[in-house]
Amino acid sequence: AERHFGITIRLEDFINARTVQDIADRIALVRERDDAPGAAAVGESDSPPATPWKIAPETGASGAPSQPEEIKRIVFHEAPLGAVSGDTLKLAPGQEIAVICPSPGSTLAAAVADALGQQLAVVPRVLDLSGQFDLRSPEDAAQAAPSLAGLVLVLDETANAAIQDIEGIPARLAGFFSAMQQLVSSPDRKFCLLITRGVGDADPAAVVIEGVRGMFLDAALEYDSVLFRSVALDGGTDLSAGLKQALSLDHSLAEIRFHGQEAFTVEGHVQPLSVLDPPDFRLNPGEVVVISGGGKGITPHLAYALAPNQPRLILLGSSEFDPEADYNSLIAADAGLAGASPRRRGGRRPASPAGKSDAAMRLTSGGEIAQTLKELARQGIEATYYSCDVNNPENVAAVLGRVVSHYGGIAGIIHGAGIIRDSFMEFMTAADFTQVVDVKLLGAWNLYQAAREHGLRFMVMLSSITAVRGNVGQINYCAGNRAMAALTHVIASRQPSVRAKALMLPPIKGAGMADDPELRELMRLKGMGDSYISVGELAELFYRELFLAPAHEHYVMPIRTLPSLKTVRLNLEEGPPAPGCIIAAGVTYRDFELPMIQTIHHLEVGAGTLEAGRIFSLDHDLWMEDHRPFKFMKNPFVSGVMALETFMEAAHLLCPHLAPLGVRHVQYLDILECPPGVNREARIVCRRLRENAGGEVLCDASLSSSHITATGRVLDHWTTNYTGQVILGLPGGPLPDWPGFTVKPEELDSAQFDQKGMLLFYRKYSNFGGRYRVIQGLDGSSRGVIRGRTMVNQMDDFAGLTGVRYQYPPYLLEALKHLVNSHLLLRDENVTAAMIPFGISEMRFSRPCRPGEQIVLEGRRRSQDSGESAWDIRAVDDAGQIIMTVQGLIMKSFSA
Ligand SMILES: NC(=O)c1ccc[n+]([C@@H]2O[C@H](COP(=O)([O-])OP(=O)(O)OC[C@H]3O[C@@H](n4cnc5c(N)ncnc54)[C@H](OP(=O)(O)O)[C@@H]3O)[C@@H](O)[C@H]2O)c1
Structure with a gap:
């Protein structure tokens, strides 16, 4: 109709139009109004108009479904409004306004009536409707409705004292709603105000105020030409300044709050x-x-x-x-x-x-x-x-x-x-x-x-x-x-x-x-x-x-997205994350919380899917230089324990509210080697599984990387290096005991190794560097049994990143693996084949390690078969609490 007749229509122009003739008459009226000089109404001030609602395209320009915007978390704060300078609302001589309040003898209501009377040059009527706001009684309606141009509800300190029961609030809101109906049915309707003072957010009267604010938002959409606004004064606010804001046409915001003489509005903004x-x-x-x-x-x-x-x-x-x-x-x-x-x-x-x-x-x-x-x-x-x-x-x-x-x-x-x-x-x-x-x-x-x-x-x-x-x-x-x-x-x-x-x-x-x-x-x-x-x-x-x-x-x-609004200030701009932070699905993470995940390509909270990226390099990953388990390998490579940290970080991004409890069904599929000067790009894919058992949530995870040639050239051909499932849940206490598992000194029949002996051991059988020499000493071994000790130290594992918070204690898991390897070497000094971890049935942990704490490691072999053995191992702290268990660590021997 707007395009066809060249007019600007408002919803209210056509309310109650039932026949074609009604519609034609209304169009004629709207044309007349639009053509009249100086016909500006509320919302048509000098201020820039709000962007009109647009019909949002469901598809992108190419016709393909558009990528949905990320969901943002919006909270509400007061934001300064600044002084008003432009037009205020005017009434024609003889128009009526009604000022109502729920308690008799309100001085603020009287003052508002006086001030509005002077400002608008009209004779206001104060309706003292003690205890209700209802204009429905025939006399009030008859008095108020015919030429009512403005309606003002005043809630002051006395009203605040009078409104103490939440139970009575729906009736109060209904009463005021009825008064608003009277206003909008008047052909002279121009404005509806809520003026408050002395009501705290926690007072029951604030519930009335918020209810009325809610009504104003709807009413402002239905009656575009009418000004609906709430103004909260405080004890120090000058009433005339408050009313100037209330009737200002400088802006179309529905909610104003004063602190002293300064005006604020409420603004929604992104708060991860x-x-x-x-x-x-x-x-x-x-x-x-x-x-x-x-x-x-x-x-x-x-x-x-x-x-x-x-x-x-x-x-x-x-x-x-x-x-x-x-x-x-x-x-x-x-x-x-x-x-x-x-x-x-x-x-x-x-x-x-x-x-x-x-x-x-x-x-x-x-x-x-x-x-x-x-x-x-x-x-x-x-x-x-x-x-x-x-x-x-x-x-x-x-x-x-x-x-x-x-x-x-x-x-x-x-x-x-x-x-x-x-x-x-x-x-x-x-x-x-x-x-x-x-x-x-x-x-x-x-x-x-x-x-x-x-x-x-x-x-x-x-x-x-x-x-x-x-x-x-x-x-x-x-x-x-x-x-x-x-x-x-x-x-x-x-x-x-x-x-x-x-x-x-x-x-x-x-x-x-x-x-x-x-x-x-x-x-x-x-x-x-x-x-x-x-x-x-x-x-x-x-x-x-x-x-x-x-x-x-x-x-x-x-909120994902919203058309802009005239009545409320919303700032949906997320803004760049602070230095050293990333924002993912409404959550901010510091870089030291996620040392292994560098880039999030895709994160869908509802579907529970994540694709992330990581570049491994010796320059950045200081830990990798030390990860050289085999003498025959030229370059260091990504350790399995760091791959599992990557999985846990990915799962944490999907479920930040849950704690990683462990991993299961882990497979070590391929080595991710990192020659000096080469950046190895890896992709991490993580998917939350819908089935959960006993309250635990599972996430499938995998880490893949592109191939490199012997000379270190990166190819566009990808292989999966690690797969597994992360177990998430509520942080638990100590892990349950494994009855009969404790390795007693009298069981051990082999040599012991102190720290010095272990160093020789590491040098003889591996090229592990400092931080990967995790076994402090071996108490001894017997057939299929071993016991040792570790102490976890805190080091800078990443260039430029201090205070890293791992999701789990990776060096403790590393120590448990070394314990098993040590058994093979201890029992058979002539062993030539290397043992590499092949998979883990399940690993659980209860807490991070404290720097410098001594932890006892115990392992028992569960099976052995042609070059493959399966071990159960655990880590026990000073207090006898079990802090990590690994069931089914599969080690395989392989010859270089
Ligand atoms: N779905 C949305 O898009 C959306 C958006 C914004 C807000 N919300 C809010 O979210 C809530 C849930 O929405 P929904 O979509 O799930 O609504 P829904 O499918 O209509 O379910 C609401 C349920 O409320 C129950 N209910 C209504 N009156 C009740 C009463 N007096 N006593 C007890 N139960 C009563 C009804 O169960 P009975 O039939 O058994 O009474 C009804 O199944 C609602 O409050 C809604 O306002 C929803």
Whole structure:
């Protein structure tokens, strides 16, 4: 229509247009308005206009699917706004404004009314609506609606004192929503303000404020010509400066906060996580997590993400569920009787709420819950579903009471219950507004109240980006999500031991209410087609946020991309990483945390895949010069223990929230030789496996390199050098004992070697240099048995890199290998063949080595067969704790 008629249309111009004639009339009105001189409205100031929403192409220029942008982690900070200088909003003589506040006799409300009256040259009316904001009563509506140009809600210190119960907040928001409906139905509508003072973030009144801010974001999209703005004053702010900002047309930002005379707005910016010093926060196996969200949609995927912690889960939804029923058969029978049952579409209204389709939907819901419980059981997680309406405090208290008496406590809550009742704000019913707000806000509060005194340590609420950017037709959802998010401050201040987080989620694909073809098309048309993140990505990000993020970052928005917004400042630029750092999938790593991974070519958090690169060179890898196990080899080569470090770093990049516990199924396939002056390029591929056992996660990994010729020329032909699987999980304690394994002195019948003897030994049989001479001494050996000692020293292993933090103690594993090699040489002095490690069935470790600590090494041969032997070996510290075990180290002899 814009192109055809040469006009600029706003959504509000066509609200309520039902017939073709209506539309024609509206177009004529818009043309008249556009042609009128000086017809600028709010949002058409001198300030540069926000970039309009564009229809995001789904494919790249070549037609190939475009590479999705990396997901960024956005948090919110105050950013200075600067003084305003340009136009402020003007009203025509005789127009009316209403100033309302929830407590009688507000001096700020009176002062605001006076100041606005003077500034706008109108006669304001202060409506003292003690305890409510409702203009719905016939008298108020009649007084206010016909020519209402402005509506101002004032929340000051007295209002703050009056608003103490969270339970009453949905009604307050509904009251103000009704007042806003009155405003937007007035032909004179011009502005709607929220002026606050003396309300702290942790006060219940802040929840009202945030709810109203959420409403403003939606309203600003629906009514482009109306100014919706919240202004928070502090005790030292000059009211006229505050109101000048409030009515400024210099910018279109919806939220202003004053500190003294200085104005700020809230800006979202990229804030990667750091894994260097993660918060001291754990969820232990068996602890209870309550998840509202019906056991359907996206919350089951968050539950699966908790598998490494092996919690007990309580799933809550309002639907009934019979754990004994065979839902698959019931659904099949129902489909046979009545045709295909309608697909349940998230929190949307059922297609037909009556009769059979209701029954069919109950079956579908039951089938989905049964499927979730089955999958959780497969992952070793004990889970129980309870039918529970989170809006109902008695219901929630009763169910969680049962949970507490059965399990003894509740460690965490994930509040994912939500419904959608979309409508343009003018037509939204009070019931639709309140129901949506209730599930979010009251639901969260009821769950918190019921769990708070029973060991609660975290509460994650699934909010939405609509609470940050608004969304046409979702004023109730915006209000509910934003008000709910504000509870994080209330909870954190009342109970600082609880990590309270609101995740402002973008649309999710793969499950849930936005995973619908029609909706995806709508999102695409809104320029948000690329904003979707997959449910797998969400699950990973949720877990990281819970276990790695600072507790004080309460609002967090994981986002891939977003069209720019008029009302909110968002800075999605990631910026270059600080020197010596790399940023990967929203996490910052210092170079000394990842000494073996140099380049990340590709990292997909949701799919759990990584491709990384590494150049090995003698110049950079100082350790390599010392890695010369064989006298007959001219050049040093990459040690297996460093290849395993590379695998663990790769797995850590995929799962930064989990600790590497060991490796298994390792194969040493080919030597990666490094002649002087030659750069050996290696590729590391790592893939997270979906099957996990007992809470442990496995990642397949491989390291390949290009061939070189005898003269050191690098060829474009690749070979795989190492493969294996990394075991990840929660950091554990000491490793379990191996009964009967201890090697006793009386078993040993061979010579002993002290440090000096070992040096001779190393010189005679190898070209190992200093740091690879890891055995300090041998206590002796007997047939198939050996015992020795190592001491791990810290050295600079990489040029220009100090304080390296390895994922595991590589030199300890090296020492265990040397122990086995020493046995062969000790027992048979005439041995001519070299022994090389061929593979490891499983290696586990419990902690890094302390510099200078003495560690006892013990090995027992398990099998021997034509040049191949298999050994079990372990490392034990001074306190008798086992810090590394290797089962099935396969050594093979080979002749040069
Ligand atoms: N999916 C997305 O793209 C997306 C984006 C942003 C935010 N979110 C938020 O993330 C949460 C989960 O989303 P989803 O996509 O999984 O939604 P969903 O598929 O619609 O699931 C929401 C669940 O909430 C439960 N629920 C609704 N009212 C309830 C009540 N009064 N008491 C107990 N349970 C209730 C429903 O279970 P019953 O039917 O059994 O009641 C429903 O299965 C929602 O809060 C949503 O607002 C989702």
